[in-house]
């Protein structure tokens with residue numbers, strides 16, 4: 080598992096080089112955004128269960144067929160599994176936000192996920208939509224906590240949805 084700093088060190092160590100201008104710039108931007116990242120994590124933590132619940136309601140409101148007979152989130156067990164997945168995405172996205180790096184998502188969340196989803200007929204499109212809804216709610220929450228530029232919040236959520244949406248070659 081890597082963060083912005085350890086990933087930079089790894090790359091420069093492999094090449095046996097001191098930090099150059101690019102490295103210094105990316106370190107500066109990581110540390111400059113540090114307070115906002117921590118504020119975002121605190122804002123998410125203050126209402127994580129609420130965010131997941133709200134995102135689920137909005138998703139099922141938009142795509143009610145998911146919770147009707149024949150839908151993948153139909154039955155209490157599968158409904159709960161769906162919300163639990165959303166909770167995983169939120170928690171790991173928060174780790175990635177603080178780390179300033181998406182490596183934790185690759186290692187802990189995305190490995191083998193598409194195969195699992197395919198084998199259980201969990202639909203990818205609606206999952207992607209659910210993650211995007213979650214992202215929008217998180218950004219509102221983070222903005223309400225006083226962070227003026229919330230664009231950095233996009234990265235982990237978009238990373239997950241990009242990876243999930245990738246087509247097999």
Ligand SMILES: CCC1=C(C)/C(=C/C2=NC(=C\c3[nH]c(/C=C4\NC(=O)[C@H](C)[C@H]4CC)c(C)c3CCC(=O)O)/C(CCC(=O)O)=C2C)NC1=O
Pocket residue numbers: 145150151152157158160161162164165167168187188192195199201202205206209
């Ligand atoms: C921490 C990393 C991690 C992830 C991400 C994870 C996902 C994950 N989601 C699963 C199931 C599931 N995932 C969903 C999710 C959904 N169905 C829908 O229609 C919606 C679109 C969507 C919610 C947004 C459902 C319904 C199941 C149960 C499917 C079944 O058992 O038939 C399963 C199969 C095993 C199980 O049910 O627990 C895994 C492994 N597990 C992990 O350990």
